[in-house]
């Protein structure tokens with residue numbers, strides 16, 4: 001009889017909101033609750049697919065801020081699995097090491113948390129025994145490979161290894177129990193249930209080496225579909241892996257090119273079509289979008305000036321499209337070249353401002369002004385213009401460019417009245 005399990009990792013339960021752009025309290029609630037909803041979705045999947053086990057390859061918790069509320073929530077979900085006869089096997093990750101509640105929680109005996117010494121748990125389905133090998137490192141840092149601590153495969157059964165590891169390294173992820181994918185393929189286990197890296201990868205090779213990615217993204221840097229693996233071990237010991245989507249709120253970046261827009265409603269229309277198209281391709285209940293307008297248009301100045309109105313408009317479109325939330329609106333639009341000619345006094349003035357802004361004498365004055373301002377500010381906000389010279393230069397560059405655009409937009413406004 002086939003043996004089935006769900007493999008997940010990096011749930012980061014009750015992780016605090018990191019995105020400062022979540023100023024909308026309703027959106028903050030959707031995102032703040034999402035890691036719990038994702039865990040509920042995982043348990044629902046285990047129940048509806050009648051799997052034999054749930055494997056959690058580390059970072060169930062997010063760190064020391066998790067509270068007893070988190071513990072109660074978790075206990076409820078674990079008992080749902082317990083009552084259905086589904087085993088839970090878990091190793092700790094670097095974030096679990098910081099969690100205080102993980103030491104106080106008492107789970108039903110169907111939950112196994114692997115300890116500091118590698119051990120194996122054998123789960124039996126009729127005619128199909130599976131050995132799960134796991135090891136938990138109790139510290140937040142694990143600079144060395146843990147692979148040599150794992151025993152070899154048990155004879156006569158399918159072997160699954162559970163490990164929290166940064167593999168050969170991944171941008172944005174701390175080094176943790178590093179090891180080579182090739183060594184995992186060569187160890188003799190049939191399936192490696194990994195965790196730590198937040199994006200999903202199945203590492204090609206002779207065995208199944210699976211980093212499932214997190215089941216729910218937390219901010220725009222964790223965009224895209226998030227999921228778990230539903231794994232079937234057949235009687236002939238072949239292994240089938242299915243990806244099942246779990247995220248409640250999916251983050252996406254969306255660039256909308258509005259080149260050629262002539263009227264305000266052209267811009268609104270472009271935003272609406274783009275949001276509707278994206279929504280139709282995403283099945284997650286909530287879609288959280290960082291929208292960026294790009295392109296050349298004669299409306300550039302008006303878009304820069306009235307971006308608050310445009311954001312409100314885009315939020316309304318999102319609401320009507322169906323649970324589409326605007327995380328942020330970025331504007332990177334340019335004025336059409338053909339409008340840059342001497343016949344237009346505002347444009348002429350804008351050009352003069354731009355060329356003045358490039359002169360060294362003007363920059364010197366601007367730098368002196370920033371220095372005076374910094375001296376008058378309390379220490380904790382003095383970094384606003386950068387922490388070193390190169391950052392200060394970048395700040396100046398940005399301030400001059402955005403300032404010129406803003407002044408031009410304001411002059412236009414008066415021009416029209």
Ligand SMILES: [Mn+2]
Nearest residue numbers: 059093094196
């Ligand atoms: Mn981790």
